[in-house]
Amino acid sequence: MTDLSSVLSRADQNLPASLERLFGFVRIRSISTDPAFKDDCRKAAEWLAADLREIGFEASVHDTAGHPMVVGHHPGAVADAPHVLFYGHYDVQPVDPVELWEDDPFDPKVKDLGGGRKIITGRGSSDDKGQLLTFVEACRAYKDVHGSLPVRVTVLFEGEEESGSPSLQPFLEANATELKADYALVCDTGMWDADTPAITASLRGLVGEEIIVTAANRDLHSGMYGGAAANPIQILSKILAGLHDETGRVTLEGFYDGVEETPANIKAAWEKLTGGRNDFLDEVGLSELAGEKGRSLLELIWARPTCEINGISGGYAGQGFKTVIASKASAKISFRLVGHQDPEKIRDSFRAYVQSRLPADCSVEFLKHGGSPAIQLAYDSPVLTKAKTALSEEWQKPALVVGVGGSIPIVGDFQNMLGMESLLVGFGLSDDRVHSPNEKYDLKSFHKGIRSWARIMAALAG
Structure with a gap:
């Protein structure tokens, strides 16, 4: 034929x-x-x-x-x-x-x-x-x-x-x-x-995690308890801020296990597609690459793993002002995976990281939102x-x-x-x-x- x-x-x-x-x-x-x-x-x-x-x-x-x-x-x-x-x-x-x-x-x-x-x-x-x-x-x-x-x-x-x-x-x-x-x-x-x-x-693969940090057993008056009681929003903020280092790399233990470098000829071909420009970001009103330093645009979105914070909630966010220390604070985090990264190992590493940064009298609940390599x-x-x-x-x-x-x-x-x-x-x-x-x-x-x-x-x- x-x-x-x-x-x-x-x-x-x-x-x-x-x-x-x-x-x-x-x-x-x-x-x-x-x-x-x-x-x-x-x-x-x-x-x-x-x-x-x-x-x-x-x-x-x-x-x-x-x-x-x-x-x-x-x-x-x-x-x-x-x-x-x-x-x-x-x-x-x-x-x-x-x-x-x-x-x-x-x-x-x-x-x-x-x-x-x-x-x-x-x-x-x-x-x-x-x-x-x-x-x-x-x-x-x-x-x-x-x-x-x-x-x-x-x-x-x-x-x-x-x-x-x-x-x-x-x-x-x-x-x-x-x-x-x-x-x-x-x-x-x-x-x-x-x-x-x-x-x-x-x-890229995907791991989705939701965490809920709990401190006091009820919302507290910030004038009466501020400075003495743990604030779950502050605790959560520190946890999230520590997920990346100053170069944009994810700090979780073992996170880059199974991540391989893209072949040089493939990276060179990708660079030619954009000519080094970031028009992709221009369309959304941005001009500078975030993420890992020293990586090209297409390498960042096609071939590198990420950790992104997709949502944070806690305390009072309505009209006006309320001086309250929330009892709970939560966040949703997604990890995009590449190469041979193991979704469950990433999930376990993330949970261990969060647990290690909690004060002794606070607790955390983890909610799983899917995982695929x-x-x-x-x-x-x-x-x-x-x-x-x-x-x-x-x-x-x-x-x-x-x-x-x-x-x-x-x-x-x-x-x-x-x-x-x-x-x-x-x-x-x-x-x-x-x-x-x-x-x-x-x-x-x-x-x-x-x-x-x-x-x-x-x-x-x-």
Whole structure:
């Protein structure tokens, strides 16, 4: 199966029909977080299963405690072809505030923005219905031309990604044997810009902690008790202030265990992307980098671990003034992890640090808010190298290897539960307005995304 050019030509010919299928998919109001749209979520799952069966997949809808999963299988052209698991989600975010939409969120259309740029409008057009269908339509083009696929394909489409994926881990546990593949493909990320494709090689992990420091057994009058009674706000402030040293490094014992330096060639490539500028900060009214000294912008947000204080509360914060020493003070802290940092070791180290700085007659309560390890695909991974070459050929620009500062829990689940690394290739743009009114997806992203997946499948098949 070497005739890739015919597959790409068929993808071009199919584009009008591919658009119509996307329009039909977007019209389904599959809002997972609102129980009023439960039937719509099932309708979306059934729509996907039927579409997969149309191109020869063995596909079915699986019930869960929440919204259903869609699983499909298709053999490759040869029995020992590489086996990939493609993941996407059919659920979408609520559309509120609906009055800010220029068009009906569930009545998609193509709009011409001028200058040769056309966009597809509608909720889910980018996140993740349009991106999901780029892969399905690539499979369709392959089937039209060759009658088979160059790799063995399993697909997993879930309907709860936008509402926390409560059914996903139980489903993976129960169906691990069926879903296990050589590696996973995920299309829920973005490009560097409208003309430059990107592969996401790293995702930071996350540890969330909430602490509540208690001193006296009730709020106290600061005139009567001030200077004698412990003040939990002051205690908490000292604890939080001590989490970083003067260079911006986190002070927790063992915090940097498992953190590796980014290869020099990768850092150099990242530096070229920004030219040393901090435009990223300019957009939010800032001009100077915080965090670890001596690190570049992209290194700080993609490849270094962090400790951030996300909220503090305690005492009286209402109108006017109240001279009170609060009984309790609390804070929420998140740690973004990289490399091989262990979430539970970070959590334990943080708790030990807090305990060591409490006065003897004060207490602390810890509340756990999730934890997941970082994901790092080897920069010299054969899978990454093949995908990078395929993308570069399609877009006629070198594909970039980038990081993401946030977390995508499903990628960690694939690694930890199914033993699979994930290749994250997406075609979203920064102005797609995902989760916001007037979500859109560039027509070019949809079209070339289909062609890109056809090239990637061919490259993976060797």
